Every structure is written in C-alpha cells, then in structure tokens.
Amino acid sequence: MSATRSKYIQGSTGPWEIVVGLEVHCQILSAAKLFSGAATEFGADPNSQVSFVDAAMPGMLPVINKKCVEQAVRTGLGLKAKINLTSVFDRKNYFYPDLPAGYQISQYKNPIVGEGEVFIDLAGGETVRVGIERLHMEQDAGKSLHDQHPDHSFVDLNRSGVALMEIVSRPDMRSSEEAAAFLKKLRAIVRYLGTCDGNMDEGSMRADVNVSVRKPGAGLGTRCEIKNVNSMRFIAQAIEFEARRQIDVLEAGGTIKQETRLFDSRAGETRSMRSKEEAHDYRYFPDPDLLPLVLDQALVDEIAASLPELPDEKRVRFMQMGLSAYDATVLVAERETADYFEAMLAAGADAKAAANWLNNEYFGRLNKAGLSIADGPVPAAANSAIVQMVSADVISGKIAKDVLDVVWSDGGDPRAIVEERGLKQVTDTDAIEKAVDAVIVANPDKVEAAKAKPQLVGWFVGQVMKSTGGKANPSAVNAILKARLGLPEGG
Amino acid sequence: MALPTDPTDFSLAEAREAVAAKKISSLELTAAFIKAVEAARPLNAFVTETPERAAAMASESDARLAKGVVRPLEGLPLAIKDLFCTKGVRTTAGSNILSNFVPPYESTVTQNLWNAGAVLLGKTNMDEFAMGSSNETSHFGPVISPWRSRGSNAKLVPGGSSGGSAASVSANLCLAATGTDTGGSIRQPAAVTGSVGMKPTYGRCSRWGIVAFASSLDQAGPMTRTVRDAAIILKAMASVDPKDSTSVDIPVPDYEAGLESGVKGLRIGIPKEYRMDGAPPEIDAIWNKGAQWLNAQGAEIVEVSLPHTKYALPTYYIVAPAEASSNLARYDGVRYGRRAKDVHDIVDLYEKSRADGFGPEVKRRILIGTYVLSSGYYDAYYLRAQKLRTLIARDFTEAFRQCDVLLTPATPGPAFAIGEKTADPVSMYLNDVFTVTVNLAGLPGLSVPAGLTAEGLPLGLQLIGKAFDEATVLCVGRAVETAANFTAKPQKWWRAA
Numbered sequence: 001m002s003a004t005r006s007k008y009i010q011g012s013t014g015p016w017e018i019v020v021g022l023e024v025h026c027q028i029l030s031a032a033k034l035f036s037g038a039a040t041e042f043g044a045d046p047n048s049q050v051s052f053v054d055a056a057m058p059g060m061l062p063v064i065n066k067k068c069v070e071q072a073v074r075t076g077l078g079l080k081a082k083i084n085l086t087s088v089f090d091r092k093n094y095f096y097p098d099l100p101a102g103y104q105i106s107q108y109k110n111p112i113v114g115e116g117e118v119f120i121d122l123a124g125g126e127t128v129r130v131g132i133e134r135l136h137m138e139q140d141a142g143k144s145l146h147d148q149h150p151d152h153s154f155v156d157l158n159r160s161g162v163a164l165m166e167i168v169s170r171p172d173m174r175s176s177e178e179a180a181a182f183l184k185k186l187r188a189i190v191r192y193l194g195t196c197d198g199n200m201d202e203g204s205m206r207a208d209v210n211v212s213v214r215k216p217g218a219g220l221g222t223r224c225e226i227k228n229v230n231s232m233r234f235i236a237q238a239i240e241f242e243a244r245r246q247i248d249v250l251e252a253g254g255t256i257k258q259e260t261r262l263f264d265s266r267a268g269e270t271r272s273m274r275s276k277e278e279a280h281d282y283r284y285f286p287d288p289d290l291l292p293l294v295l296d297q298a299l300v301d302e303i304a305a306s307l308p309e310l311p312d313e314k315r316v317r318f319m320q321m322g323l324s325a326y327d328a329t330v331l332v333a334e335r336e337t338a339d340y341f342e343a344m345l346a347a348g349a350d351a352k353a354a355a356n357w358l359n360n361e362y363f364g365r366l367n368k369a370g371l372s373i374a375d376g377p378v379p380a381a382a383n384s385a386i387v388q389m390v391s392a393d394v395i396s397g398k399i400a401k402d403v404l405d406v407v408w409s410d411g412g413d414p415r416a417i418v419e420e421r422g423l424k425q426v427t428d429t430d431a432i433e434k435a436v437d438a439v440i441v442a443n444p445d446k447v448e449a450a451k452a453k454p455q456l457v458g459w460f461v462g463q464v465m466k467s468t469g470g471k472a473n474p475s476a477v478n479a480i481l482k483a484r485l486g487l488p489e490g491g
Numbered sequence: 492m493a494l495p496t497d498p499t500d501f502s503l504a505e506a507r508e509a510v511a512a513k514k515i516s517s518l519e520l521t522a523a524f525i526k527a528v529e530a531a532r533p534l535n536a537f538v539t540e541t542p543e544r545a546a547a548m549a550s551e552s553d554a555r556l557a558k559g560v561v562r563p564l565e566g567l568p569l570a571i572k573d574l575f576c577t578k579g580v581r582t583t584a585g586s587n588i589l590s591n592f593v594p595p596y597e598s599t600v601t602q603n604l605w606n607a608g609a610v611l612l613g614k615t616n617m618d619e620f621a622m623g624s625s626n627e628t629s630h631f632g633p634v635i636s637p638w639r640s641r642g643s644n645a646k647l648v649p650g651g652s653s654g655g656s657a658a659s660v661s662a663n664l665c666l667a668a669t670g671t672d673t674g675g676s677i678r679q680p681a682a683v684t685g686s687v688g689m690k691p692t693y694g695r696c697s698r699w700g701i702v703a704f705a706s707s708l709d710q711a712g713p714m715t716r717t718v719r720d721a722a723i724i725l726k727a728m729a730s731v732d733p734k735d736s737t738s739v740d741i742p743v744p745d746y747e748a749g750l751e752s753g754v755k756g757l758r759i760g761i762p763k764e765y766r767m768d769g770a771p772p773e774i775d776a777i778w779n780k781g782a783q784w785l786n787a788q789g790a791e792i793v794e795v796s797l798p799h800t801k802y803a804l805p806t807y808y809i810v811a812p813a814e815a816s817s818n819l820a821r822y823d824g825v826r827y828g829r830r831a832k833d834v835h836d837i838v839d840l841y842e843k844s845r846a847d848g849f850g851p852e853v854k855r856r857i858l859i860g861t862y863v864l865s866s867g868y869y870d871a872y873y874l875r876a877q878k879l880r881t882l883i884a885r886d887f888t889e890a891f892r893q894c895d896v897l898l899t900p901a902t903p904g905p906a907f908a909i910g911e912k913t914a915d916p917v918s919m920y921l922n923d924v925f926t927v928t929v930n931l932a933g934l935p936g937l938s939v940p941a942g943l944t945a946e947g948l949p950l951g952l953q954l955i956g957k958a959f960d961e962a963t964v965l966c967v968g969r970a971v972e973t974a975a976n977f978t979a980k981p982q983k984w985w986r987a988a
Contacts, residue, residue: 052595052596055826056821056826057594057595057596057826057827058576058582058584058589058592058594058702058703058821058827059576059594059598059698059699059700059701059702059703060699060700061698061699061734061735061736062736063733063734063735063736064736091817093816093817093820093864095820095823095841097823097825097837100821100825100826101820101821102817102819102820102821102823103817103820153837155825281865281866283816283817283861283864283865283866283869284864284869285813285814285817285864285869285873288705288706288707288737288814289703289706289736289737290736290737291736291737
C-alpha cells in the first residue's frame with residue numbers, strides 16, 4: 001500500500017522515499033495550568049499568570065489538574081487509542097532560565113494514552129492510516145525575551161506550567177502533503193473534541209518533525225528531528241528541504257547524523273542545532289512529588305459517552321445523506337463548518353441542496369472576504385431559508401444569489417426580503433404564456449430562425465425572463481416556449 | 492503536681508496548663524524563652540530570632556485567653572527548623588544560596604501550629620538543606636550541643652540535621668521545636684541530646700512549604716522534652732493537605748488520649764540485624780534494658796528479622812541524593828536567593844551562583860545524585876535502589892505480622908566532637924544506620940531518651956510502628972520514658988560564657 005501512494009523524489013542515483021513522523025504539542029484547553037491554579041489566557045501581561053508553583057519557589061508542590069487529565073483522556077479516545085489507567089509523571093532535568101524548577105514534569109515511560117490511529121484524506125480521494133504511538137501530558141516552559149534590553153534577557157513565566165499534550169505519530173507519512181494532511185486532521189479532531197484550540201499562530205499547536213529518506217523498499221534511514229515548526233506551510237517546506245538535503249548528502253557518499261535541526265522560515269532551510277552526542281542527558285526519573293496517576297474505568301467510560309461525533313463518522317453520515325465524498329470531506333474539515341451545515345438542515349434545508357449552496361456560493365464569498373464561517377454575516381437559518389425557497393420553486397437560483405447578497409450586506413430574513421421586494425418566482429402558467437406570446441408576437445423573424453435553429457430558444461428564454469424581472473420559473477418558460485414554437489420537448 | 496519555678500523548665504503540657512489556668516501569661520512565658528534564647532547564643536542554635544513577632548503573637552494569645560478562647564497550643568512558644576517557609580521571616584535552609592530569602596507564604600505545618608495558637612520564637616540552625624548528621628554543614632556555622640562529656644570542655648555536635656531544634660529543646664530555649672527527618676534528622680539529634688523526636692508516617696504531615704531535600708523521604712515531626720509533648724505537637728502539625736498530593740487523608744487521632752494505655756499484651760519486635768558487630772557495648776546494653784522495661788510492663792518480646800537492613804544505607808545514599816540533585820536545581824540565582832555578580836552569560840551565572848551558594852556536602856550529594864540518574868547508570872543505581880527500597884519495606888510488613896512495634900537503638904553511639912567526622916563522610920553517614928530504614932519504608936519512628944553513657948552523654952531508643960499507627964508508637968514510647976526516668980539535663984555552661 002505504501003509503495004503505491006509514495007511520491008518518490010528523484011535523485012541522481014534513482015528514486016528516494018521520504019519517511020515522516022510528527023510529535024505534535026497541543027496546549028490543553030483548560031482555564032488553569034497542569035499543576036497549579038494559575039490562569040492560562042493568551043496575551044496577558046508578562047509574569048501576570050504565575051503561581052508560586054510555576055516560579056518553582058522553595059517548598060512548592062505540584063497538584064494535578066483533573067480537568068487537564070480528562071482532556072487528555074478525551075483526546076486519546078478521539079484518537080481511538082488505548083487509555084492507560086495507570087500513568088506516571090517523570091522529571092526531565094535540564095537547566096534553562098525559562099524552566100524555573102530545573103526540570104519539566106512530563107510522562108516518559110508510562111504515558112496516559114497508548115496506541116491509536118488517525119485517518120488522513122488525500123487530495124486524490126485516497127485515505128491513509130497514520131498510527132499514533134502515544135499521547136502524554138507535560139508542562140510547557142516559560143519564554144525567554146532577548147529583545148527588551150541591550151544586555152539583559154528577561155523571562156516571562158506566563159506559559160510556565162501550562163498543560164500540553166504531546167501526540168507522537170508513527171513514521172507512517174511518506175510526503176510533505178501527508179504530513180500536512182495529518183496535522184490538519186489532528187487539528188480538526190482536537191477542535192471537535194474541544195481539547196485544544198489548534199491555534200498555531202498563538203503556539204497552541206506546534207510540531208517537531210522527524211524526517212528520514214530511504215531507497216524504496218529499504219529499511220528506515222537515520223532521522224533528523226526538526227524542532228518547533230509552527231505552521232502547516234513551514235512543515236511542508238521543512239520536510240521538502242530536509243529530504244532533499246539528506247538525499248544530497250547520501251548521494252555524495254556521506255552519512256546522515258542523527259541530530260536536532262532548526263527550521264529557518266526566512267531562509268527556507270533547516271540548520272543543525274545539536275548532534276546526538278551533544279544531546280542533553282535528561283536524567284528522567286519518576287517525580288516523587290506526584291503519586292502515579294490512577295484513573296477509574298468509570299471516568300473513562302463517562303468521557304467516552306460524552307464524545308462528540310468526530311469528522312470521520314460525520315463524513316460517513318453526510319455521505320449517507322447523499323453528499324459526494326468531496327462535499328462531505330469539505331464540510332467535516334472544521335467542526336464549525338459541519339455545525340453550520342447541520343444547523344441549515346435542522347432549519348429545514350435539504351442536505352444535498354445545502355451542501356451545494358455552501359460549496360458553490362457561501363464559502364466563496366467567505367474566502368473572498370477573508371472570513372471564517374463563525375465570523376460570516378449570514379446565519380445558518382438564513383442560508384437554510386434561501387436554499388429551501390429554491391427547492392420549493394419559490395425563487396430561482398439566480399434570485400437566490402441576489403437574496404444572499406442582500407442578507408450578506410444588510411442582514412434580514414430572506415423570506416421577508418423575497419416577499420417585500422416581490423422576488424417570488426412566477427409559476428402561474430397564464431402569466432408566463434402571456435409573456436411568451438408577447439415576445440413571439442414582437443419578434444416574427446426570430447421565430448422563423450428558431451424553427452431552423454432550435455438553440456435560439458435560449459434567446460427567447462432570456463427575453464421572457466427579462467420581461468418578467470427574472471421571476472418566471474425557467475423550466476415553465478422553456479416548456480411553453482417549445483410548445484409555442486413547435487419544437488420537440490426536452491433537448 | 493508542683494510546677495518548676497523557672498517557666499523555661501516547663502514541659503509543653505505543663506506550660507499549657509499554666510497558661511490556661513492563667514498562672515502565667517503567654518507574654519511572661521514567651522519573655523522568659525526570649526531571654527533564654529539570647530543567653531544561649533554561644534550554642535548558635537538559631538539562625539533567626541523573632542522576639543518582636545513572638546511578643547506580638549503572645550499578646551494576641553493573651554487577648555484570646557482573656558476572652559476564654561483557648562486553642563490547643565494557645566500562647567506556647569516554639570522554635571521552627573529553618574527549613575519551614577515562614578511568611579515574612581527569612582528562611583535559609585542553612586544555606587548561603589537562600590541566605591536572603593524571605594518567603595511570601597507560610598508552610599502548611601507551621602500554619603497549622605499558628606492556627607492552634609503557638610508562638611514563633613525563631614528559626615533554628617540546621618545542616619545545609621538538611622544534609623548532615625552533625626549540624627556542621629550549616630552555612631551559619633555549627634550548632635554546639637548543650638551537652639558535654641563528664642569532665643571535658645570539648646564542644647560536641649547536637650546531631651543533625653535538626654541540630655538547632657534539638658539543642659533548643661534540650662537547653663530549654665523553647666517548649667518544643669519542629670524538625671524534618673529524611674534519614675534520621677529528627678530522631679538522631681533527639682537521641683544524642685536527650686530529647687524526644689518523632690518522624691511520623693510519610694504523608695501524615697504536609698510537605699507544602701518545607702524546602703525539599705528528598706521528596707519521597709522528607710517528613711516533618713515534633714522534637715520535645717517529653718513523649719506527651721510530642722503527642723500534643725504532632726496532633727497540631729498533622730493534616731491532609733490538598734496542596735501536597737502525597738499527604739494522606741486519614742483522620743488525625745488524639746494521640747495524647749491513648750498515651751497511658753500501657754503496653755500489656757503488645758508484642759515488641761527486636762530486629763536481629765540491628766545488632767551490629769563493633770557496636771559500642773553501651774548501645775547493646777541500653778537496648779536490652781529497653782526490652783526488659785517493656786517486658787516488665789507486660790509486653791511480649793519477640794525476635795524478628797529485617798533481612799535487607801544491610802542494604803538500607805547504600806539504598807538511601809542513592810535515592811536521597813538523586814531526588815536532591817533534581818530538587819536543588821531550582822536554586823539557580825535567576826528568581827530568588829543569591830545571585831553571583833560579574834557574570835558574562837547564563838551558564839556562568841548558574842555556575843558561579845551555585846558554586847558560591849552551596850557548601851561541600853550539598854555539592855557532594857548533587858554530584859552523586861546526578862551521577863546515579865545519568866543515562867547508562869540509572870538502571871544500575873537508581874532502579875536497583877528502588878527495588879531494594881521495595882524489599883526493605885516488605886521486610887517491615889513481614890515483621891509486623893509478628894509484632895506491633897519494633898524496638899531498636901536510635902543511633903550507633905552518643906554525640907561526637909565537632910570536627911571528629913567531617914573528614915570522613917562515610918563514618919558520618921553511618922550515624923543514620925538505624926534510622927534510614929524507617930524513611931525508606933515510610934513508617935513512623937520515635938526516639939526516646941533512655942540513659943547516659945559512662946561519660947554522661949544521652950543515648951536514645953527508637954520505636955518503629957506500622958504506617959499511621961503513631962498512637963501505638965507514642966504509647967510504647969511513653970512506657971519506655973516512664974521506665975527510663977531520664978531526668979538528666981545539660982549544665983547551662985553557656986550562660987557563664
């Protein structure tokens with residue numbers, strides 16, 4: 001299976017395959033930090049959200065935040081992963097000014113979540129399974145500020161102790177597109193679950209990327225870890241650059257050194273940060289301030305019962321409603337989009353019609369305006385009403401777009417707008433016949449021409465629509481015109 | 492019972508009655524102790540004296556007493572080991588690196604004591620970061636024991652690491668003191684100063700706000716002149732604490748209530764592995780005497796085995812330094828404490844701050860701890876030590892199938908001279924041979940004064956109980972105390988000095 005989907009990179013010695021694994025750090029959505037009661041809000045004044053525990057004052061002790069544990073379990077269940085009822089917090093020891101205790105509390109040997117999986121949807125319609133190795137909880141560090149003073153550095157401890165989930169994938173991705181698709185899907189899942197806001201700009205989601213290359217069919221090559229890549233675009237760029245670099249080294253007869261590299265987004269390249277020999281010895285050991293974390297199966301079951309429908313299941317359900325795979329994939333990609341779509345259905349719209357309307361009309365306008373679905377000016381009920389009016393032949397598709405324009409700029413109830421502005425479609429046969437006859441009488445030459453050239457019926461339709469202000473039902477106009485002109489039905 | 496004429500000679504229980512009966516005000520009592528503390532400065536028992544705060548707290552107690560509101564320790568002056576963070580009062584842990592540190596918070600244990608009405612006399616000297624058995628590693632200089640060998644003026648150690656607390660209790664500079672015990676730091680100094688010291692079950696007292704040495708071993712406890720006083724103070728110190736995940740939610744009993752219930756029918760275990768070759772004959776003699784006393788009061792003496800005892804000291808000297816090396820990483824000069832001057836970068840700041848801030852014993856243990864946790868050595872040292880720790884704890888579980896309380900010597904010998912063991916860390920570490928096992932197993936241990944050596948120096952006996960069975964340990968301790976009838980007090984030579 002992997003061979004068929006591989007996008008091999010051509011080198012001077014033949015094709016190479018990229019192997020990618022990701023370690024994704026997700027900030028757990030929680031009002032308080034992992035081991036202290038301090039707040040976690042983004043953008044607060046430096047050092048305004050720091051408890052004595054976060055500043056590692058003498059004698060301070062960590063106490064686990066139950067909400068964070070539940071969020072980690074929830075995420076694990078969303079990744080269809082094994083929940084470990086007993087997990088252990090370890091200390092990862094190293095000195096750094098933004099690490100006040102001199103150690104980070106993390107989970108090393110016994111994480112809270114074990115093996116799971118994520119299915120990613122590729123552009124060609126292919127679905128690929130990416131294994132999840134583990135998910136563990138850990139504290140974030142603070143932030144060193146080097147640009148505030150000519151010869152001093154400052155430390156902001158607001159982030160110190162904020163709860164993170166590190167989600168580690170198997171090396172199951174074979175291209176930068178797959179890595180980006182994985183991250184996108186993971187982001188969708190945590191956002192559906194409400195366990196992480198997935199905001200990469202604010203650093204709530206960041207990834208370390210492990211890249212290696214190999215000849216097709218060969219064993220895994222030596223990997224390099226690229227640290228802290230903080231956008232989907234950069235991840236793709238970093239992988240592309242790094243794979244090419246490794247291929248060049250290998251083809252020149254060199255070997256890849258296992259090392260940690262940094263991605264420089266301005267130069268678009270990765271640079272060596274430290275080699276394996278220079279790697280820290282973190283001296284992990286179980287944190288004696290914290291007892292092993294023991295979960296009750298009943299709590300896990302309770303969380304499992306409260307899980308929302310996730311994108312994969314939602315996509316299947318949408319397809320069962322008659323949506324195409326493409327439409328369903330687009331609609332489930334963001335929870336807000338799916339919710340919006342479902343709100344349209346709840347208000348009475350037909351599934352297929354609503355999906356078409358969103359994909360063909362509304363999303364385009366949002367994109368153009370640079371708005372997300374949550375920030376868009378048209379409520380789901382309004383779009384639902386427009387779609388329903390089209391389905392019920394109350395308005396034509398053309399009028400529907402006009403109505404959307406009005407609601408977009410002025411707001412208001414689409415049904416009332418149609419009523420007030422007299423935009424209702426004319427389905428009264430008598431009225432349409434009158435309009436058709438008027439056009440025929442006024443254009444005897446065109447009538448003759450149409451008999452020889454049936455395509456000209458389109459011109460007549462246009463004239464009738466014009467004279468009815470676009471309100472005549474187009475199919476009724478078509479049928480009556482054909483009868484009057486003596487043209488065959490259909491066609 | 493007739494009260495002593497000098498209020499500093501009161502036991503805590505006696506002072507409690509006297510204050511409650513308004514025979515003496517808290518302020519009068521406190522003033523007497525403030526004077527005694529000042530007069531005893533040659534002992535170097537205190538790092539920080541807090542006479543103003545003591546007077547203010549005593550006055551507040553007197554006001555409450557006047558209204559008839561009497562809390563369990565109302566108006567009773569205590570000394571606090573300088574490892575407990577006290578809000579607004581400098582807390583040094585005996586270290587240069589914290590020599591300017593004033594905590595903006597109060598430890599749970601001391602808060603419990605203040606809530607019970609106790610009065611703070613000051614912060615007592617201690618081995619740096621509680622690492623030591625003689626109080627000689629303190630940045631603020633050694634504590635001098637109030638005790639001297641008969642016919643000698645040689646300065647002796649008070650034991651450690653709670654040496655300042657032990658000296659204060661034994662020299663009547665306070666009614667009682669707090670200590671902390673990671674490998675024997677309450678029981679060993681209590682034993683060599685003729686005091687009572689209890690290390691409660693791990694989790695009985697909150698560790699929140701106590702400067703950490705080895706988190707899985709550290710436990711706070713009382714140091715007093717009588718077993719009854721230890722029962723009273725422990726009751727006030729102990730509590731479950733939502734801020735300490737390792738504190739345990741078991742109700743704190745009224746230890747004092749069961750103190751005189753006697754030992755009839757109790758089985759007292761004598762662990763045969765605690766009979767060491769080369770131990771001074773006086774140690775064996777006092778141990779045998781202890782067994783006889785309890786036997787005479789109706790207890791049954793049974794020999795038990797703790798087969799992994801010989802591994803306890805090496806296990807302890809892997810686990811404790813490992814945890815310490817990590818716990819002490821936060822002292823980096825960045826946020827609080829001493830920061831080195833004239834540094835050129837962050838690594839230089841760390842290195843100089845820590846080189847100047849820590850003394851040699853602390854550095855030794857940080858090095859040992861860093862080594863045993865290093866990749867490649869972790870399995871050989873730390874992991875094996877953890878396995879041994881499990882076996883040592885299991886030894887006790889097995890032994891307690893055959894007995895209710897264990898009786899052992901508290902220390903392998905009496906107090907030694909200042910400087911006698913500083914050159915040889917291993918001989919210093921051997922002081923803890925009878926006490927570390929109890930920390931490794933997380934059990935309660937009590938040291939009770941039992942007699943004097945031929946040179947007139949105190950020796951103690953240790954009682955070890957089942958987890959959270961402090962009540963039985965204290966009851967047996969009371970029986971030993973009664974039989975030993977230990978009334979010796981050091982001569983107050985420092986007053987003439």
